[in-house]
Amino acid sequence: MAEDKALIKVNGKEIELPLVKGTEEEIGIDISSLRSASGGVVTLDPGYKNTGATESAITFLDGDKGILSYRGYSIEELAEKSNFVEVQYLLLNGELPNKTQYEAFEKRLTEHSLVHEDMKKFFDGYPSHSHPMGQLGSMICALSAFYPNSLDPNRPESDREKSMMRLLAKMPTIVAMIYKNYMGHPYIYPNNSLGYVENFMNMTFGMPTQDTEIDPVIVDAMDKLLILHADHEQNCSTSTVRMVGSSHANLYASVSSGISALWGPLHGGANQKVLEMLDMIIADGGNIEKYVAKAKDKDDPFKLFGFGHRVYKNFDPRARIIKKASDNVLGKLGINDPALDVAKKLEAIALEDDYFVSRKLYPNVDFYSGIIYKAMGFPTQMFTVLFALGRLPGWIAQWKEMRDTKQPIGRPRQIYTGQNARPFVEMSKR
Ligand SMILES: CC(C)(COP(=O)(O)OP(=O)(O)OC[C@H]1O[C@@H](n2cnc3c(N)ncnc32)[C@H](O)[C@@H]1OP(=O)(O)O)[C@@H](O)C(=O)NCCC(=O)NCCS
Numbered sequence: 494m495a496e497d498k499a500l501i502k503v504n505g506k507e508i509e510l511p512l513v514k515g516t517e518e519e520i521g522i523d524i525s526s527l528r529s530a531s532g533g534v535v536t537l538d539p540g541y542k543n544t545g546a547t548e549s550a551i552t553f554l555d556g557d558k559g560i561l562s563y564r565g566y567s568i569e570e571l572a573e574k575s576n577f578v579e580v581q582y583l584l585l586n587g588e589l590p591n592k593t594q595y596e597a598f599e600k601r602l603t604e605h606s607l608v609h610e611d612m613k614k615f616f617d618g619y620p621s622h623s624h625p626m627g628q629l630g631s632m633i634c635a636l637s638a639f640y641p642n643s644l645d646p647n648r649p650e651s652d653r654e655k656s657m658m659r660l661l662a663k664m665p666t667i668v669a670m671i672y673k674n675y676m677g678h679p680y681i682y683p684n685n686s687l688g689y690v691e692n693f694m695n696m697t698f699g700m701p702t703q704d705t706e707i708d709p710v711i712v713d714a715m716d717k718l719l720i721l722h723a724d725h726e727q728n729c730s731t732s733t734v735r736m737v738g739s740s741h742a743n744l745y746a747s748v749s750s751g752i753s754a755l756w757g758p759l760h761g762g763a764n765q766k767v768l769e770m771l772d773m774i775i776a777d778g779g780n781i782e783k784y785v786a787k788a789k790d791k792d793d794p795f796k797l798f799g800f801g802h803r804v805y806k807n808f809d810p811r812a813r814i815i816k817k818a819s820d821n822v823l824g825k826l827g828i829n830d831p832a833l834d835v836a837k838k839l840e841a842i843a844l845e846d847d848y849f850v851s852r853k854l855y856p857n858v859d860f861y862s863g864i865i866y867k868a869m870g871f872p873t874q875m876f877t878v879l880f881a882l883g884r885l886p887g888w889i890a891q892w893k894e895m896r897d898t899k900q901p902i903g904r905p906r907q908i909y910t911g912q913n914a915r916p917f918v919e920m921s922k923r
Pocket of ligand 1: 758759760761763788789795796797798799800801802803804852854857858859
């Protein structure tokens with residue numbers, strides 16, 4: 494039917510391209526036949542602003558309406574009624590677990606939580622204050638050395654599943670080790686009697702010299718933060734994981750590359766930048782208007798970190814939930830953080846200012862998350878690592894979907910703009 498097709502004219506030749514419709518009525522033009530039908534013409538879309546790289550059944554996001562859901566469940570409901578372990582299961586398996594499935598999954602997460610003792614030696618090579626994201630990327634890639642079976646792209650399904658469980662189970666242990674190394678404190682081993690998030694907090698803030706009880710308010714807030722970060726469809730780091738995995742690179746290497754992509758300040762690294770920005774504004778006398786003016790000035794490289802998003806042109810629904818959680822955590826812990834006051838004032842000004850309003854620049858997930866991480870006691874440089882801990886099930890689920898649907902190797906085209914063919918010039922004649 495004509496309405497199921499897009500018609501384009503290339504150099505006078507009409508080409509019909511099929512439309513693809515998603516379950517939420519999103520429409521895409523399937524251009525896979527374009528190149529052959531047009532005699533070599535390709536599409537050009539820097540930054541993939543208009544390009545769908547894949548069909549996916551994991552996460553739905555409507556940036557104009559501010560909607561985010563995992564496997565059909567809204568982020569608001571999941572943040573309120575679920576927990577991170579259940580969300581991990583949901584992302585990987587497509588359905589919420591029943592009680593038996595949940596308990597079996599949780600048990601497997603504890604069974605794989607120890608890391609090989611040799612991994613401790615890696616930390617000896619790092620300067621103690623080297624950035625935690627650099628350490629995390631190499632530690633996760635290094636897991637492939639301990640589990641060489643993972644290198645076989647065609648290994649049995651049960652083996653592949655084991656790699657995924659290992660990675661989910663070991664990530665909190667590795668993140669906590671990075672924190673301990675950063676602080677110069679002794680490592681705390683995983684404790685199977687604790688839940689996933691509580692265990693992570695215990696490995697991080699526990700001390701061998703005394704019993705540590707982690708405030709349930711903090712465990713609860715961390716659980717929520719991890720749920721909010723768990724997946725975000727085809728963002729920069731997830732696309733990287735898929736791209737690297739599409740060459741049949743192993744899971745650990747693929748996720749490690751996602752960690753590198755997340756590190757950048759335009760992506761996950763923004764949560765660290767937000768806190769540094771708020772501290773800078775406070776240190777400079779708290780003149781918020783000055784920094785809003787700087788962000789608007791095109792000749793000034795300064796931008797408001799934590800504002801703007803490639804796909805949200807409305808309030809980021811995660812930011813709404815985090816803002817409430819940060820009030821809750823700081824209130825319950827009795828913390829009065831001037832950074833939160835500056836953040837609120839900054840947000841109020843920006844939401845009224847025509848520059849931000851006309852460009853639909855709203856606070857994103859990173860704007861408030863750092864304030865909670867800080868209240869929990871994490872150093873600023875650890876913030877993006879915590880984002881990675883949350884995003885891990887999403888990366889794994891997307892990697893698995895990419896392999897299960899037999900996606901071809903990712904290999905974009907280009908439009909060449911360099912020199913035309915020319916003869917080589919001998920060095921003596923240059
Ligand atoms: C997230 C981000 C990279 C999205 O980029 P994008 O989709 O390519 O959008 P653009 O950079 O083209 O931004 C559109 C316009 O808004 C402006 N803008 C975007 N974010 C801005 C910010 N944080 N502060 C000031 N201006 C901003 C751009 O300068 C551009 O203005 P112009 O149209 O006059 O040229 C961008 O908003 C950003 O850098 N934000 C800060 C970093 C951040 O918080 N990242 C975390 C994302 S979860």
